[in-house]
Amino acid sequence: MPRVVLADDHAFFREMLARSLCEEGIDVVAEAGDVPSLYEAVARHNPDVAVIDVRMPPGGTIDGLVAAVELRARRPHLATLVLSAHKETAHLSALLDGGRARSVGYLLKDRVSKVEEFAAAIRDVAAGKYVVDRDVVSAMVAARRSRITHLTPREVEVLALMAEGLSNAAIGERLHLQRGVEAHIRNIFIKLDLPEAPNYNRRVQAVLQYLQSPPR
Incomplete structure (x- = not known):
């Protein structure tokens, strides 16, 4: 019981x-x-x-x-x-x-x-x-798709390179950014509704959302 x-x-x-x-x-x-x-x-x-x-x-x-x-x-x-x-x-x-x-x-x-x-x-x-509930799952999928569209073009570029497995330093080098990669990633986490939690990796979750619903 x-x-x-x-x-x-x-x-x-x-x-x-x-x-x-x-x-x-x-x-x-x-x-x-x-x-x-x-x-x-x-x-x-x-x-x-x-x-x-x-x-x-x-x-x-x-x-x-x-x-x-x-x-x-x-x-x-x-x-x-x-x-x-x-x-x-x-x-x-x-x-x-x-x-x-x-x-x-x-x-x-x-x-x-x-x-x-x-x-x-x-x-x-x-x-x-x-x-x-199946309706909750559908709402989650729809919300994730809409959140990806809220990213700026630069944030999409950063997220795409995260999906390739690049580190922050490598992303900065690829995009010719001397600084600001961490700020872009923080904004991505906020826009994709990925709060800090000890039991999951926000970077991996962001990449999963990108792969499931890449911007058109």
Whole structure:
């Protein structure tokens, strides 16, 4: 029986979901209404799975998603299932591609209409599986394609040379840049939505996005 910490800022929804999951054989060991309480509950109870709403206090934007990324970095064995009412794509690469595409899930709330299916998703991520809503995957692909188009011509040149495996020094030499390669790469990371995360290489992720959706 998976031991779960359930984090959602809507108390009524959280309590109803906790009760329903318990009826399906899921052990909800703690509930949290904000990110600090989530961190405290995970530290105290050491659950198998953290179920986290994307939009959580204190910020109320994507604090829950950022917390999920942080928890996966701190606790490699913690399975994480994120819930959202929207197809959020910011920071998803760090959550889903963070060097360990297992024991993680991302589901839209309107798809979780049957509690038995949701309980099955919790068991799947607890067992090391990868459970992601197909609409979220489509949104990620579309977002990645659009982000590549936001790069300047010079940034595209730098990224293309990164894809060839060149070092920063070699890129500077090839493009006759005495300085500024690092600044271009920082801008590429920002525009491709690749935040710093300990479990994945941003340079590799940027190259993968380029190879999957090269600019026309």
